[in-house]
Amino acid sequence: xxxxxxxxxxxxxxxxxxxxxxxxxxxxxxxxxxxxxxxxxxxxxxxxxxxxxxxxxxxxxxxxxxxxxxxxxxxxxxxxxxxxxxxxxxxxxxxxxxxxxxxxxxxxxxxxxxxxxxxxxxxxxxxxxxxxxxxxxxxxxxxxxxxxxxxxxxxxxxxxxxxxxxxxxxxxxxxxxxxxxxxxxxxxxxxxxxxxxxxxxxxxxxxxxxxxxxxxxxxxxxxxxxxxxxxxx
Numbered sequence: 001x002x003x004x005x006x007x008x009x010x011x012x013x014x015x016x017x018x019x020x021x022x023x024x025x026x027x028x029x030x031x032x033x034x035x036x037x038x039x040x041x042x043x044x045x046x047x048x049x050x051x052x053x054x055x056x057x058x059x060x061x062x063x064x065x066x067x068x069x070x071x072x073x074x075x076x077x078x079x080x081x082x083x084x085x086x087x088x089x090x091x092x093x094x095x096x097x098x099x100x101x102x103x104x105x106x107x108x109x110x111x112x113x114x115x116x117x118x119x120x121x122x123x124x125x126x127x128x129x130x131x132x133x134x135x136x137x138x139x140x141x142x143x144x145x146x147x148x149x150x151x152x153x154x155x156x157x158x159x160x161x162x163x164x165x166x167x168x169x170x171x172x173x174x175x176x177x178x179x180x181x182x183x184x185x186x187x188x189x190x191x192x193x194x195x196x197x198x199x200x201x202x203x204x205x206x207x208x209x210x211x212x213x214x215x216x217x218x219x220x221x222x223x224x225x226x227x228x229x230x231x232x233x
Contacts, residue, residue, distance in 0.1 A: 029140045032187040036233075037088065037135075044084035044192075044233030046098065051075050052225035054106050054206075059219035067217035070111035078225075079103045082127070084233055094133040096147060102127055106223070108169055119169045124157045129179055141187040148180040151200065169215070170208035175223055177202045183229070196229040 036042065054073035061067055082100025089095055102125040110117045131149035155173040183196030202223035209215055 032141050032189050033192060036187070036192065037094075037138075039088060041085065041087050042233060044086070044231055046082055046084055046100075046229050046231045048080040048082075048100070048198075048227045048229045050078045050080055050102065050104070050200075050225045050227040052078055052104060052106060052223060054108060054221045055202075055224050056108070056218060057220035057222075058217055062217035064216070068110035068112050068117075071108065071217050073106060073108050073221075076105050076107060078105060080127070080227065084231060086133070086233070092135055094135065096131045096133045096149075098127075098129050098131070100127045100129075101125070102153075108218075108221075121169070121171060123155050125153045125155050125175075127151055127153045131179065135185075138187075143185050144182065145185060145194075146180075146182045147196075147198075148178075151177045151179050153177065168210060168212045170210050171221060172204065172206040172208060174204065175202050175206065176204050177223065181227075181229075183231070192231075192233045194229075194231040194233070196231060198227045198229060200225045200227065 053075045056071055056073055058071065062071070080100050080102040082098050085097050085099075087095040103122075104125050105120060105122045107118055107120040110119075129149060129151035131147045133145055133147040136144045153175040155175075177200045179198055179200045181196055181198030183194050185192055185194045200223070205220045205222060207215075207218055207221040
């Protein structure tokens with residue numbers, strides 16, 4: 001996840017540097033889509049790669065002999081695609097929603113003294129974020145922006161599996177998350193391209209208590225992800 005953040009940050013800085021060099025190399029630069037962002041509502045689409053995991057909070061039973069001595073959820077890459085609906089508020093702020101379909105896979109790993117077990121939850125999520133976007137002043141054909149807000153998600157087509165036996169970990173199908181991020185907009189002749197990094201932190205405990213071994217040692221599961229967005233508007 002750190003490598004993804006570093007790589008994307010470097011890409012954003014590279015775009016900004018190229019834009020600054022282009023501005024310094026020419027006395028006159030044609031402004032592409034000069035009044036595009038002044039529209040009351042404009043649309044677009046995006047592709048995204050979320051890197052996601054569960055944040056595991058252990059219960060008091062984690063210290064008992066029946067529990068695994070280590071329970072963790074590693075980061076896993078996923079895929080997301082959706083639409084952009086952007087409403088103009090003023091020269092600095094927009095209201096933005098990015099409804100999407102996410103193909104998510106999260107796992108929980110259990111380590112016992114003599115064995116290990118991994119449970120994977122694969123499912124499709126419908127995401128409905130609502131975000132407030134702050135835009136910097138446009139410099140010819142580029143500018144930075146920041147956004148923050150919340151997202152409501154519903155899980156569908158759930159598929160559970162584990163390396164041994166039948167899945168026994170039970171989780172909820174609705175989530176509410178806080179989201180925030182930053183991006184860089186580059187205006188071209190016919191479209192606007194905006195790479196973006198967005199962070200998401202789930203607020204709802206998705207763990208559903210069970211009476212089997214998979215539930216021993218777990219008290220709370222929340223979602224966390226870092227996503228690279230490629231926006232086209």
